[in-house]
Structures are given as C-alpha cells and as structure tokens.
Amino acid sequence: SIMDEDSALESYFDDPIGNDASGFLFEGDLGLQGAPQLQDPSFLSSLSQPEKDIGEDLDLSFLPDDLPEDTCGNAATNANMTQDRVFDGYRPEESAETDPNQSAMTGSSTFCPMTPMTPMTPVAESSGIIPMLQNIVSTVNLACPLDLKSIALQARNAEYNPKRFAAVIMRIREPRTTALIFSSGKMVCTGAKSEEQSRLAARKYARVVQKLGFPAKFLDFKIQNMVGSCDVCFPIRLEGLVLTHQQFSSYEPELFPGLIYRMVKPRIVLLIFVSGKVVLTGAKERGEIYEAFENIYPILKGFRKQ
Amino acid sequence: MATVGLKCPECGSLDIVDDEHYSQPQLVCADCGAVVSEGLLTTTRSEETQGTDVRYSNSTEVDKKPCRNLINGIHRVRALCRILRLTFLMEETAETHFKQAYEHPNFIRVSLQKKEVLAGCCVLATCRQHSWPIAMGTICCLLEANPRLIGVVYQEMVKTLKIEAPPTSIINLLETHCQAYKLSPQHVHEELSESSKDLTKRAAVLLELAADAWLVTGRQPIPILTASIFLAWQSLKPTQTRLKYTLARFCQMAKVTKSSIAPKRVTELKEVLCKLGQELPWLRGDEVTPQTVIQMVDDILNHRLTLLRRALSSHEEALASESPDTGSVQQQGDHSQPSVPNSGKRSLFEPPSVRYAKIRRVQVPVVEVTGDEEISDSEIDSYIRTPQEIRDYVEAKEALASSDDEL
Numbered sequence: 001s002i003m004d005e006d007s008a009l010e011s012y013f014d015d016p017i018g019n020d021a022s023g024f025l026f027e028g029d030l031g032l033q034g035a036p037q038l039q040d041p042s043f044l045s046s047l048s049q050p051e052k053d054i055g056e057d058l059d060l061s062f063l064p065d066d067l068p069e070d071t072c073g074n075a076a077t078n079a080n081m082t083q084d085r086v087f088d089g090y091r092p093e094e095s096a097e098t099d100p101n102q103s104a105m106t107g108s109s110t111f112c113p114m115t116p117m118t119p120m121t122p123v124a125e126s127s128g129i130i131p132m133l134q135n136i137v138s139t140v141n142l143a144c145p146l147d148l149k150s151i152a153l154q155a156r157n158a159e160y161n162p163k164r165f166a167a168v169i170m171r172i173r174e175p176r177t178t179a180l181i182f183s184s185g186k187m188v189c190t191g192a193k194s195e196e197q198s199r200l201a202a203r204k205y206a207r208v209v210q211k212l213g214f215p216a217k218f219l220d221f222k223i224q225n226m227v228g229s230c231d232v233c234f235p236i237r238l239e240g241l242v243l244t245h246q247q248f249s250s251y252e253p254e255l256f257p258g259l260i261y262r263m264v265k266p267r268i269v270l271l272i273f274v275s276g277k278v279v280l281t282g283a284k285e286r287g288e289i290y291e292a293f294e295n296i297y298p299i300l301k302g303f304r305k306q
Numbered sequence: 307m308a309t310v311g312l313k314c315p316e317c318g319s320l321d322i323v324d325d326e327h328y329s330q331p332q333l334v335c336a337d338c339g340a341v342v343s344e345g346l347l348t349t350t351r352s353e354e355t356q357g358t359d360v361r362y363s364n365s366t367e368v369d370k371k372p373c374r375n376l377i378n379g380i381h382r383v384r385a386l387c388r389i390l391r392l393t394f395l396m397e398e399t400a401e402t403h404f405k406q407a408y409e410h411p412n413f414i415r416v417s418l419q420k421k422e423v424l425a426g427c428c429v430l431a432t433c434r435q436h437s438w439p440i441a442m443g444t445i446c447c448l449l450e451a452n453p454r455l456i457g458v459v460y461q462e463m464v465k466t467l468k469i470e471a472p473p474t475s476i477i478n479l480l481e482t483h484c485q486a487y488k489l490s491p492q493h494v495h496e497e498l499s500e501s502s503k504d505l506t507k508r509a510a511v512l513l514e515l516a517a518d519a520w521l522v523t524g525r526q527p528i529p530i531l532t533a534s535i536f537l538a539w540q541s542l543k544p545t546q547t548r549l550k551y552t553l554a555r556f557c558q559m560a561k562v563t564k565s566s567i568a569p570k571r572v573t574e575l576k577e578v579l580c581k582l583g584q585e586l587p588w589l590r591g592d593e594v595t596p597q598t599v600i601q602m603v604d605d606i607l608n609h610r611l612t613l614l615r616r617a618l619s620s621h622e623e624a625l626a627s628e629s630p631d632t633g634s635v636q637q638q639g640d641h642s643q644p645s646v647p648n649s650g651k652r653s654l655f656e657p658p659s660v661r662y663a664k665i666r667r668v669q670v671p672v673v674e675v676t677g678d679e680e681i682s683d684s685e686i687d688s689y690i691r692t693p694q695e696i697r698d699y700v701e702a703k704e705a706l707a708s709s710d711d712e713l
Contacts, residue, residue: 199677
C-alpha cells in the first residue's frame with residue numbers, strides 16, 4: 001500500500017536500512033559469533049586446496065604500506081591466501097594475459113572500468129575480482145519544511161503526484177541520480193555509483209531547493225545502503241550451496257532464480273545466481289562489500305562444477 | 307445520543323435519548339423523564355464478546371479463548387493435511403506451527419488474507435521438515451493465492467519460528483508430479499498409455515541429465531518436470547502417433563495444466579540429447595536433429611556416461627583446433643555472440659543465462675569526484691523553470707481542467 005511505502009521510506013531516517021531481525025537471527029539465537037566457518041582460515045583453505053599445508057606462515061609483505069589496519073586484518077583472516085594462490089580464481093590461460101594490478105575483467109562485464117585506488121580498495125590478490133558499485137542510497141536533512149506543490153511547479157525536473165506518493169521525485173543529469181524530497185525537509189538520494197557522487201548529487205538537489213526559495217541546509221548526510229555486483233565467471237550449483245550453508249541461504253526457485261545468502265559478518269545480503277553473477281547489498285561502507293565478496297568467493301569455488 | 311423518529315407518549319417531545327439504568331438499556335424522554343422502551347436486563351453471550359467497547363484482543367481477560375480466525379485457521383490446516391494425505395504426526399506439527407505463528411507479534415495483526423495463506427505455509431514447512439515432497443505451486447493451487455504472497459508469508463514464518471525446512475529436491479518432486487498424469491489404460495488409448503512407474507523411472511534419468519546440463523538450477527521446477535515426463539512418454543514408445551503429439555496436446559490428454567514455459571524446456575532438453583546423441587558410434591557422425599533424437603533416447607540414456615565423456619573430449623578437440631582462429635567461434639550449433647569474453651573456454655554445457663547473456667548497456671565510466679566540488683549556478687538554473695514556463699504550464703493545466711469539465 002502507498003502508506004506502507006511512505007513509512008518504509010521515512011524509516012530510512014530512523015533505522016539503518018536492513019535493520020530487521022533477520023540479520024541478527026543467527027548471531028544471538030544459534031550462538032554463532034559471526035560465521036565461524038567463514039573466519040576460520042583452515043576451513044576455507046580446506047574447501048579449495050585440501051592438500052595445502054595449513055601451518056604455513058602468512059607472508060603479507062606484498063601488501064602496500066598505506067592500507068589501514070583492519071583491511072590487513074581481514075586479508076589475513078579471510079583464508080590464508082598466500083602469494084602463489086593469487087590467480088586461483090583465474091583460468092590458467094587468462095592469468096598469463098592479465099595484469100595482476102588491473103581490476104577484474106569480470107566475465108561479461110567487459111566494460112567494467114578500473115575502480116579508483118582509494119585506501120579502502122583491497123589488494124586484489126585473493127580472488128582477483130573486485131565488485132563494482134552499482135547504486136548508493138543516501139539521506140540528508142534539509143532541515144526546513146517544504147512546500148512540495150510549489151517545488152513541483154517551479155522545478156523542471158520534478159514529479160509530484162500526491163495521490164500516488166507523498167514526495168517530490170526530482171532528477172539531475174550529473175551525477176545521474178534521483179531524489180525523493182519530503183515535505184518534512186528530509187531527502188533520499190539514489191542512483192549514484194560512488195559515495196562522493198552521492199554527496200555531490202545531494203548537494204545539488206539541496207541547491208535547487210534553496211534556489212526555489214527555501215532555507216535548505218545540509219545536515220546529517222549519511223550513506224544508507226550500497227549495492228555492488230560482480231561475476232565469478234563460472235556456473236554455481238545453488239542446490240548444493242543451500243544444503244551446505246542452510247543457516248545462511250534461502251533458495252526457492254519457485255519464487256526467485258537466485259540464492260539469497262545472508263552473511264553475518266559483515267552483515268551483507270548476497271544474491272547468487274547460477275551464471276556466477278553475484279549482487280551484494282546492505283553495506284554502509286564499500287569495504288563491507290569487498291570483505292563479503294572475499295568471504296563468499298572460496299565458498300563458491302567449492303561449488304564450481306569441473 | 308438522540309434517537310430519530312421516536313416521540314414520547316407522555317409529553318410528545320422528540321428528544322429521546324439512550325440511557326442505561328444499572329446496565330439495562332432504556333430509551334428515555336429527555337424532557338419529562340418517561341421511559342419509552344426498555345431493553346433486556348441480561349445480555350446474550352455474543353453481545354458480551356462482540357458488543358463491548360473494548361476489543362476482545364485488547365481486554366485483560368487472562369485465559370483468552372481462541373479467537374475465531376485462529377480456529378478457522380486450524381481447521382484450514384487440518385483440511386489441507388487431509389487433502390494431501392499427510393500423516394497424523396505431520397498434521398499435529400503443522401497445527402503447532404500455526405498456533406505459534408498466529409500468536410506471534412509478527413502475525414497477530416496481519417490481514418486476514420495473510421492469515422489464510424499462513425495455514426498453507428505451515429503445511430508446506432511441515433512437509434519439508436518431514437521430507438515429504440511438495441512444491442510451493444501445489445499449495446498455491448490449493449489456497450488459490452498469489453505465489454508471491456505465499457513466498458513472503460512463508461519466509462517470514464520460517465524466520466519467526468526459526469524452523470529449519472530444507473527445500474525439496476526436484477527428483478523427489480517428480481514422483482508426486484508424475485502421479486497427476488492420467489495415462490493409465492483406463493484413461494487413454496492403449497497405444498498412448500504408460501504406467502506411472504515406467505514414466506517416473508525414465509523421467510528421473512532425463513531430469514538428472516537436465517540437472518547436469520544446467521537446465522534446472524535457478525528455474526521453476528514444475529515446467530522442467532512436465533518437460534521430462536513428456537519426453538519420457540514420447541521416448542518410451544517412439545511411434546509416429548506419439549511423436550506427433552505436441553506438449554500442449556499431451557497435457558490436455560493427461561489432464562494436467564498447460565504451461566507456457568515447459569515447451570522451452572523441451573527444446574533445451576532435446577538440444578542436450580542431440581549433443582549426446584551425436585556421439586553414438588553407429589551414427590558415424592550423421593547429424594542428430596531434435597526431430598530424430600527421440601528414437602535414440604533409449605540408447606542415449608543407457609550409455610549416457612560414455613557419451614558424455616566422448617562429447618566432452620570432442621568438444622575440447624574442437625576448441626583446441628579453433629583457438630588459433632580468432633573471430634569464428636561456431637561450435638555444435640551454439641549461439642555464440644561475438645563479444646562474449648569467455649568464448650575461449652566455452653564448456654559443453656552452460657546455464658542458458660550464461661549462453662544467451664543479455665546485452666549490457668554501455669557502462670558510463672565512473673567519474674572521479676570528491677563530493678565537495680563547486681556547483682555552478684548555471685547548472686542549478688537549468689533545473690528551474692522560467693516565470694514564463696510556469697505561466698504556460700498553469701494555463702495549460704487550467705485549459706485541460708476546463709475541457710475535462712466540458713466533457
């Protein structure tokens with residue numbers, strides 16, 4: 001119903017997105033402190049290379065110096081990936097051609113551009129694939145009541161249909177985004193491909209509202225949700241995955257073709273498809289998406305049909 | 307509260323009000339105080355529960371009697387269990403689930419429609435826990451509800467009650483599905499009849515083959531079941547009569563609902579069979595078409611492991627011989643696309659979503675921004691209407707509104 005959509009969107013401002021009970025279901029109730037299997041290096045390595053010596057010392061000298069502490073920590077705990085397993089994910093003939101430092105040519109997304117090397121970008125040594133951000137949802141408080149009718153009348157790029165939805169839908173061309181502007185002064189901005197783009201877009205919307213005669217401010221800008229996607233480039237047996245990871249997975253082919261994997265740490269929801277494409281959502285920071293993918297990749301490799 | 311239409315017999319005033327005298331309802335004249343009519347001193351049981359100011363669910367009664375909808379729901383659960391011929395233990399489990407779910411805060415205030423669906427979902431969860439094969443589609447038919455709604459309620463219920471209900475594997479579904487097909491000699495002509503046992507056996511092998519060839523994962527199970535059974539039926543006695551039957555006609559004959567997706571699965575399955583059939587040594591390289599493959603299904607299935615190995619090795623040989631040539635990638639009738647990056651290592655069988663990948667919209671390269679750039683006035687102005695535009699818009703709207711009035 002329309003009212004449900006209204007309150008669901010407004011609730012962006014109250015609760016973080018995805019803050020439903022489902023995510024916490026397994027943390028408290030089944031006594032899992034996060035998924036121990038995912039964090040245990042020996043378990044993960046046993047999935048893909050059972051004959052590997054688990055007692056090997058981790059050699060992290062290849063990591064650049066300016067990576068923040070926690071990323072190093074994650075790289076260490078996410079399976080004891082060592083240098084010689086860099087191209088595990090690649091097929092032998094591809095790795096010869098690919099530059100190790102280039103971000104992945106992920107499957108059919110040959111148009112995937114290089115992700116900018118900000119400090120948060122993980123070193124692509126474990127899977128060789130970096131998920132690409134597809135959508136960022138952010139909210140900001142303009143902190144003044146707004147006359148939506150007046151905005152819809154004066155703005156070229158605005159839609160307002162109070163019978164359908166109680167907000168103005170406004171769009172700008174660069175960055176290509178959409179905003180929902182509510183009469184309370186709160187605003188939701190969607191469609192950006194990076195956090196900075198989302199912030200810039202939100203500022204532009206705020207400027208438009210200012211120019212239309214409202215004393216709009218720019219308070220509490222917050223990224224609420226980030227969506228990323230990538231391709232592992234091999235087909236996946238979803239029926240098998242749902243049996244071995246029952247507590248985290250839901251696979252109902254009668255309802256949806258993909259498997260819904262609710263990862264506990266980080267708290268990310270992954271949609272895994274038979275083609276090998278993976279969608280990751282529910283992140284507040286991009287590092288969570290990268291971490292989630294590095295966690296799932298060894299699991300998926302275990303289901304690769306040779 | 308004044309009651310309209312009544313007149314006091316004593317003074318003739320029209321001002322009659324409701325009044326209660328020690329919980330006995332009375333109609334009293336407001337002017338002279340005469341009692342116009344009296345209600346009953348005691349109430350009936352239904353009035354006590356439904357005629358109160360405080361809703362029963364909000365009342366403080368300690369031992370709440372089960373509400374009507376809960377009772378109806380339990381009856382529905384029992385009815386579903388009887389229709390599906392589940393065991394008594396399963397019926398009890400389903401009832402327990404329903405009671406627990408119904409009274410849980412997540413469900414006590416949902417719409418009646420959802421509560422009805424909840425009954426079916428409890429039965430579904432129970433079946434899964436006891437490894438009783440049943441498809442969600444069956445529950446859909448029994449409840450005559452929207453599959454989406456069933457999905458939503460089912461997932462919510464499983465989460466709330468923390469049930470572990472492993473989904474049914476498709477092979478297990480096959481047998482129950484097969485039994486729905488009316489193909490015994492008493493239903494159809496002897497030429498067209500087939501025993502359920504034989505049909506299930508052959509269809510199971512075809513289904514396994516389909517699963518290996520990536521035709522099953524991620525797809526609706528029922529169409530692929532229908533397709534397997536149809537091809538099993540055709541291949542068990544590949545006479546001209548049977549081969550002339552289309553899937554639609556077959557479903558009509560077997561008194562099974564038609565599906566728009568099953569024909570596609572039939573085509574896909576035939577393609578897989580052709581790939582294997584190609585490797586039969588006595589054909590000596592003759593081409594196998596979807597039309598001719600049905601007669602060979604018997605042989606193909608009996609020797610499928612060998613044929614699979616041969617097909618894989620000849621596929622690899624084909625790839626090896628073609629990799630020096632760039633640009634001409636045509637293997638065994640695959641629909642390859644020039645821009646597919648995996649073409650260097652196409653496997654023999656791939657999920658159709660990989661083979662027929664959707665052409666992607668060209669991704670706009672990510673522009674590096676800091677988020678703190680200066681925003682030019684001209685850019686913002688481009689999003690704001692000029693006063694003339696506003697005037698034009700308002701006039702146009704008024705013109706439209708007035709023309710609507712005229713109509």
